[in-house]
């Protein structure tokens with residue numbers, strides 16, 4: 001265990017250092033670096049080259065929106081590179097190998113939001129799934145795991161993305177699709193990690209092999225890590241991009257994603273976090289492994305989204321043993337949403353048999369499977385409500401985490417028996433306090449006219465107004481205090497009427513921003 005931990009950290013540190021120096025260019029020809037390029041969320045229309053063969057590949061341009069493809073192709077032509085793959089659902093952008101010169105030029109393009117290193121990610125595995133029992137799947141009337149009968153309820157409407165080393169064919173698994181973002185041409189799982197994770201989530205209840213938390217649930221294998229358990233952050237982004245596109249396209253199917261992959265503590269990948277957040281917004285519940293470095297993990301990409309301030313729907317999972325003690329390797333911290341079994345967990349192996357592994361990689365799929373059961377019983381729940389229900393049902397233990405917090409063990413024994421009323425989802429609601437703004441009648445080339453539009457947040461979560469739609473020509477927003485306005489607080493947006501030429505308007509303007517939709521009228525005349 002210790003040896004693996006050290007080698008993992010040493011490996012990760014090398015990867016981070018190698019990925020960082022964008023500008024530290026050695027003499028001679030600078031080597032290209034693997035990067036993630038995030039494009040703006042709103043892009044102007046540009047021409048798309050539909051003869052590009054990558055339009056036929058679902059892993060490349062096939063599933064992307066046309067305006068994103070057009071910009072990727074435009075940037076490729078302008079700067080002489082070819083992208084590895086693009087994104088266009090959870091986040092707009094692409095991955096590529098670029099020279100420092102190309103990166104510098106891309107950063108000046110108005111369509112480019114940011115460029116960041118494509119960090120190496122690593123599977124974080126080490127070794128009768130006691131966890132299925134201690135997490136309550138055997139006594140849950142919905143999961144009914146362990147009686148040897150295929151009698152779980154509602155799971156046919158649920159799909160779980162296993163974002164991992166792939167999932168091999170196994171008689172105990174119901175793999176419904178496979179996508180390979182590694183590009184190694186190997187259809188199944190040549191490592192074993194992903195097949196093990198898939199078994200904990202959904203091994204069939206049929207008396208053979210093992211049984212999972214959500215027995216027989218459909219597994220969508222999104223391969224992002226190679227035979228050595230190594231891969232790139234951009235492949236993870238592509239997987240969450242696909243998850244978001246599926247959730248948006250199939251509202252009757254309820255989705256869960258499991259990402260048992262690790263980063264060095266404190267790694268930040270903004271494009272990855274954005275893609276995870278938008279996958280949740282599209283309706284995907286996400287379970288992530290807390291990490292195996294034994295650190296406070298709450299400043300690390302993906303894991304940090306599990307914190308209370310990030311809303312809910314992403315659950316970071318720490319590992320305990322069969323006695324409910326937190327594993328020495330398990331990372332910890334206030335962002336941890338759940339504790340689940342992660343020491344000597346038995347599950348399906350990629351050789352068609354069984355294997356025992358340890359790690360927070362093994363803990364996260366217990367939560368992913370539990371989320372699948374909650375979704376089967378309560379299909380109308382949002383990801384935030386699934387998250388709340390699992391936290392409400394968790395069983396307090398007498399053991400404590402490394403930070404002294406009481407451990408709350410995953411427990412779905414009551415799912416399908418007692419319906420726990422979930423907390424209401426927090427929303428921001430805008431109230432318009434100035435329903436009509438009159439800019440008056442003024443002469444051409446007189447002083448500009450300014451008016452303030454006032455708003456109050458009458459919701460329960462912070463409110464941000466990102467802009468105004470329907471603004472007439474000659475009227476513009478010049479300042480706004482409507483950023484993260486607390487519930488009950490008010491804010492103002494200053495609008496300015498230009499007087500350079502004759503103009504007259506009388507129309508309705510609408511606020512833009514999450515969960516907000518305020519309308520007010522504006523009128524004015526420049527004679």
Ligand SMILES: [Ca+2]
Pocket residue numbers: 143144145146147148149150151152205215
């Ligand atoms: Ca059963």
Ligand SMILES: [Ca+2]
Pocket residue numbers: 172203204205206207208209210211
């Ligand atoms: Ca089985």
